[in-house]
Amino acid sequence: MIGGRRPIQGRKPGDRRVRVERPHSALFRWTGPGQLTAKEAASVPTTATGRLFARVKALLLGRPLASEAELGERLSKKKALAIFSSDAISSSAYATEEILRVLILGGIAALAWGLWVSVGIAVLLIAVAISYRQICIAYPSGGGSYSVSKVNFGRRTSLIAASALMIDYVLTVAVSVASSIEQVTSAVPELFDVRVVLGVVAIVLITIGNLRGLREAGNLFAIPTYVFIVSALLMIVIGTIRIVVFGEGEGYAATLGHQLDESVQTLSIILLLRAFAAGAVALTGTEAIATGVPAFEPPEAKNAATTLAVMAALLGVLFIGLTFLAVNFGITHVEEPVKQTVISQIAGKIYGFGSIPFFLFQGFTALLLVLAANTSFNAFPRLLAILAIDGFIPRQFSFRGDRLAFSYGIIVLATVAAGLIILFQGETHLLIPLYAVGVFIDFTISQSGMIRHWRRERPPGWQRRLAINAFGATLTAIVAVVVTIAKAPQSFLVIALIPLLVGGMQFIRRQYDAQEKELAVRDEFIVPVNHREQRVVIPVNGINRAVVQAVIFGQTLATDVRAVFITEDPEQGDEVRKKWERQVPNVPLVIVESPYRALIGPFTAYLDVLDLAWPPDKPAPITIVVLPEYVARHWWDRLLYNQSAKRLKAALLGREHTVIADVPYRRGTLTGSTPPGPDASGPRT
Amino acid sequence: MPSEPTTGPSFKRAVVALSGHPNGQRLVRLVGELAKAHKAEVIGVHVVEIDWSMPLDMDLAARSDEIQQILDMAEGTAESVGVKLESVLLQARDVGAALVDEAVERDADLLVIGLAYRTKFGGDFAMGRTIPYVLKNAPCAVWVVREPIPEENS
Structure with missing residues (x-):
């Protein structure tokens, strides 16, 4: 059924019609079976800063032209x-x-x-x-x-x-x-x-x-x-x-x-x-x-x-x-x-x-x-x-x-x-x-x-x-x-x-040439069904909405999900553990004490330990590091948040059998599946 | 006094019926060129006829790439002659009635509909039900644009 749209009455009794919305038409055009062509609107930046930049650019250089506008x-x-x-x-x-x-x-x-x-x-x-x-x-x-x-x-x-x-x-x-x-x-x-x-x-x-x-x-x-x-x-x-x-x-x-x-x-x-x-x-x-x-x-x-x-x-x-x-x-x-x-x-x-x-x-x-x-x-x-x-x-x-x-x-x-x-x-x-x-x-x-x-x-x-x-x-x-x-x-x-x-x-x-050779796939190669196990590791800084969202997402990827909290203060670790066990009972929390105050090193070392503990007769699992990220509202906000996540991403880039997944948390978007603020009684799902 | 030569009869808003027949693109180009000269609006309408046995608001047209493509191609053709075409997708029990009602609601002063040529059985123009209905019931001007007869049959 087309959601909530009522038929429009025509001039004669019985002549009714329904106007069908075409949500794609603002951004795309169907140009063939299974083939879409993006319209100019699809390339318009979505952020205010991006739009401002695009407007200044258009003023200076003119509006973007479609490829077909090039005349020979x-x-x-x-x-x-x-x-x-x-x-x-x-x-x-x-x-x-x-x-x-x-x-x-x-x-x-x-x-x-x-x-x-x-x-x-x-x-x-x-x-x-x-x-x-x-x-x-x-x-x-x-x-x-x-x-x-x-x-x-x-x-x-x-x-x-x-x-x-x-x-x-x-x-x-x-x-x-x-x-x-x-x-x-x-x-x-x-x-x-x-x-x-x-x-x-x-x-x-x-x-x-x-x-x-x-x-x-x-x-x-x-x-x-x-x-x-x-x-x-x-x-x-x-x-x-x-x-x-x-x-x-x-x-x-x-x-x-x-x-x-x-x-x-x-x-x-x-x-x-x-x-x-x-x-x-x-x-x-x-x-x-x-x-x-x-x-x-x-x-x-x-x-x-x-x-x-x-x-x-x-x-x-x-x-x-x-x-x-x-x-x-x-x-x-x-x-x-x-x-x-x-x-x-x-x-x-x-x-x-x-x-x-x-x-x-x-x-x-x-x-x-x-x-x-x-x-x-x-x-x-x-x-x-x-x-x-x-x-x-x-x-x-x-x-x-x-x-x-x-x-x-x-x-x-x-x-x-x-x-x-x-x-x-x-x-x-x-x-x-x-x-x-x-x-x-x-x-x-x-x-x-x-x-x-x-x-x-x-x-x-x-x-x-x-x-x-x-x-x-x-x-x-x-x-x-x-x-x-x-x-x-x-x-x-x-x-x-x-x-x-x-x-x-x-x-x-x-x-x-070297990259092409490395990425080349043989013609006879058929992509096999994945039999490798997956595990999710979530670095957390406590319990907050961004972390909860990352945990919920992580649970959709694998059954083996664990959170890692790195701290230099054992008392803080205990407090987080108590809260975690009460509010996130299904996901184990690993607290890594870091007396030398490092964050990245202990985390990657923990991943290495996980790898070493894996049975050698089984294929190495895919480790998915799920990063909870807070999306800054302004360009200057970006300097204040996610700096540790960026460093962690840089450190994990190129690590074998490891995939990084960003889970962005946008302010004001939490409804339904994500938990309410600290004054509420508990998470809503 | 002799009248000034014009680029065709003038109109302010035209509704073009798009059936999905290849002739539709010719129709859009024709109306588009005239609309450009008269600075008129062009609305392309495709009506999906829904059988009485099914609910009128069933989720049919929105999910069909082929149906969307009819209107998207018309938009593209209009753009190529420098005119913006507003596309409308309707589900109705009767195509003719939906076209006329849409034209009335949008205050169109012209309704354009194509007449396809059937090559089977020696060749013929099939008027069907829609064109006679539109001719009889549309309050605005109606143009029926006939598809050219292929060379070997003329």
Whole structure:
């Protein structure tokens, strides 16, 4: 019968109906035979503190999203170019400066070599881009260097690639944000002193955005990326016309050329290589498209390859163009009285310092750099999630948060990147030596992986493809060595960090493997009926409602139930015994005197004695330690109660044949089966 | 004066009869989309007919996963079109009377009921007892939504 519900009378006599309650419907939904799906309400915290925390979290990060809310939106080439190229194209904002910073060490005339260094890097860019187009075609499911090396080389190499990638992503955030803040302080020098705070705030804002589930929204990325590209190209065109047609900067160039003849003999090859290594940061982010092929509209591989070519062409033009302008206008970095980036000086020269176009250009450059940082916030947590699924890092990294973002990965990335900004005081050029090393290691590993891929698969035209990747691998390997040596000793930090990360990941994997092996159940194993005996031991601190509830529960588990009272005062023990025998006559009480005032040790020792007393010819019994626990009403209450129970639990964890059962006593919940207060005559059952 | 094109006849509160037939999900989607346009409420009602030989308030519907699933799936379908569906589970002697009485009690201005197509015996629409009763007795507008006839029988 449906409890107490009366039929509702219809309009006509005899037409009656009963409304059936559906108590599950607020929390669950039946989605199939024997299958329930939890609704959002089922995840709502039950405590007041939990609800408050959830409300604050929702305010900050938004309401939780259901898994099905994740839409696989495909990207057109235009949107994909904006999304995936912000990292690569933004590096043109600081790559020129890095070259000039090195060349200036060879004297002002050495700056003229900047253009040739940038051309050399552009050639390298073409080689890398052509090689990565091959990866787009061969791995349409996303050819990150980790995936490519996992398939072609195995565990260790793929972990080296993953470690290098992780370092690369962290540094992308740190370098991009630092550079973005430098663009802002170049335009508004008054903010220079708070640059570190601004950098950290920028990272916090990007983090919150990503924890809210900020997707790589095409429109959001497209505007600043395309505005930057157009305005930078316009700047290059105007600047080139002023140099070539109107002869601006000619005097400077002539002087420079004259000086160059004299200085070239002294300009060492080492300096040029260092300049090349410094400018190689321009290539960072080139691999982004190859890793994101599945996000493209069909035909995915072809569209990704085309977008990669366009991106490389744009990056090459911007990089060479900006270096050309800097060299011809005699621009190099300025540190005093306030720091001014090279690109801001070029913008000032072309658009006019303090003009609206100048501020707009600086603003969009800063925004583009922030978006470049955001690409790492998408890629890094995904890489960690893949590694977590493969068992190389803790499994929590593969869990999606309330807003479907990989929250743990996002928080780790933000923390490390913010730490780097603070450590290096937001100085881009101090962070740069750490950068690019990992990138070129990655390039080399993925290209080498492709050589194996082509040799194994041998599709039509594989020899040509193999040659392209072999050329790319050789070139990037040489550059990786050059970059590492040229950026020493800081670059050695990265080189040292990679094996540490690889070792750490292998250690975690071994732990998971060992655990899996230990927990594995053979297919032919059938769970037998339990024939082992059970006994219940209840540590008590006297007679109270929590203890009585634990005793009642313990009696449902076994017939052998005993209470243990540990005391340092024999008189107190006698008093408890008298009371116990009168009020709990069915359960024997063991009093353990503890003259050394210890609690945990004597209790576990008593359990050991019980085990020793068990007949050796019988299987060891399961000892269930039932812990009466008082449930605190407030978070601060928790400090006052159950401390001994916590210590006991910690001591018993891992003890053989022992199970711990918590019996929580909640204030105000005692009715019926539990006893009344001390003024009542006796327990009610 | 020519009237403005609308997204269908307007209503404020619709009761949708859910029989458990697969056509029900189509019905919910249709009503849900219209309700969204008119910002109307949707109530999904499933009636379990109880034989006279058994007590009306017997514990039957609450224990059946299959019955609960009919309403839960309707809720899910409505949610997928962006509408909240209030689900009502009834036990009654007569489905038609229960539907009409529920619609009256909830002040619904529309009652939607599906008409299934039977493929057996050459194919036919089975009106049964419920639809004629609802058409005759419901004080509000009634839509009978016919299931599409399978291609080979048309």
